Amino acid sequence: MSSDSPITDFIDRHYQHFNAATLKDASQAYCDLLDQGGKMFVTLAGAMSTAELGKSFAEMIRQDKVHGICCTGANLEEDVFNLVAHDSYHRIPGYRYLTAEDEEDLLNRKLRRVTDTCIPEDEAMVRIEKPMIELWKRADQAGESKLPHEFFYELLRTADLNYEIPAEDSWLIAAAEKNLPLFVPGWEDSTLGNGFAARCIDGTISNSSTVRSGIEVMRELVDFYRRTTAESPLGFYQIGGGIAGDFPICVVPLIHLDLEETDVPVWSYFCQISDSTTSYGSYSGAVPNEKITWDKLRADTPSFVIESDATIVAPLMFAYILGW
Numbered sequence: 001m002s003s004d005s006p007i008t009d010f011i012d013r014h015y016q017h018f019n020a021a022t023l024k025d026a027s028q029a030y031c032d033l034l035d036q037g038g039k040m041f042v043t044l045a046g047a048m049s050t051a052e053l054g055k056s057f058a059e060m061i062r063q064d065k066v067h068g069i070c071c072t073g074a075n076l077e078e079d080v081f082n083l084v085a086h087d088s089y090h091r092i093p094g095y096r097y098l099t100a101e102d103e104e105d106l107l108n109r110k111l112r113r114v115t116d117t118c119i120p121e122d123e124a125m126v127r128i129e130k131p132m133i134e135l136w137k138r139a140d141q142a143g144e145s146k147l148p149h150e151f152f153y154e155l156l157r158t159a160d161l162n163y164e165i166p167a168e169d170s171w172l173i174a175a176a177e178k179n180l181p182l183f184v185p186g187w188e189d190s191t192l193g194n195g196f197a198a199r200c201i202d203g204t205i206s207n208s209s210t211v212r213s214g215i216e217v218m219r220e221l222v223d224f225y226r227r228t229t230a231e232s233p234l235g236f237y238q239i240g241g242g243i244a245g246d247f248p249i250c251v252v253p254l255i256h257l258d259l260e261e262t263d264v265p266v267w268s269y270f271c272q273i274s275d276s277t278t279s280y281g282s283y284s285g286a287v288p289n290e291k292i293t294w295d296k297l298r299a300d301t302p303s304f305v306i307e308s309d310a311t312i313v314a315p316l317m318f319a320y321i322l323g324w
Helices: 006-014 018-035 054-062 073-088 100-108 121-141 148-158 171-178 191-201 214-231 242-249 251-258 288-293 310-322
Strands: 039-044 068-071 111-114 117-120 234-239 270-274 303-307
Touching: 006 018, 006 310, 018 039, 018 234, 018 270, 018 303, 018 310, 039 242, 054 171, 054 310, 068 073, 068 214, 068 242, 073 117, 073 121, 073 148, 073 171, 073 191, 100 111, 111 121, 117 121, 121 148, 121 191, 148 171, 214 234, 214 242, 214 251, 234 242, 242 251, 270 288, 270 310, 288 303
Parallel strands: 039 068, 039 234, 234 270, 270 303
Antiparallel strands: 111 117
């Protein structure tokens, strides 16, 4: 690499062993897949948006290093919360030492804590929920049904929102600008998902299918996977575990075993950044070879597990792939 890429040069020189070497190898394999005409599917679990991953991830999207995303409802909405309320966030470096009484004080101040960062309810959740409810109501009255992320794309394109961070640091804005395929399973498990359920219960929204369900998300994912892999290899880059990763990786056995379409290829690359322990029996901690038995990968699939903190690893890998 040239000296114009100091982070990439640093990783190439110093990341030679253990998790560091896996980081470098996985980054290079990611680049190799793209160089060979392949595409990459990225999954976001945890609180990556609140960790401001958009500062690097948005550029990955803009430079066509990402071609589809599966994320939790929390990551979907928290990128927008940070976008409009960043200046009102509270960081608590000593969060490990908070007492139960300290936590109740945060509750009374309407500060919702995510590890060392508190999201302000009124400036973030309430501010975004108001225009989002109007979009839900308009779709409901028109008899329309949309995927969760489509309402967020519409919000960013039409609402008069005052951004408190540069727009280029928002991965969701970057995705909306490209109309990137986005899949959000279990969206109900989020602040705005709860809000939508409440509006269905109180009658504000008459049809709960105004926001399409997880089965509809899976159907869209099957269509995306068929179309994409018919033209190019498709890799799987997983940040964390949980539903954001488990849901989309199952698309291959669904197609092969349930739909009996055996000519569709498996994922062409796999990398997971994880701190989950395999011996606990968690799906999130399953090593890549276990996924072979579930018809998701093959013995020759380039596969990597980086056992570390995604807030440290993912930005470094993105910097390597972007040639920073």
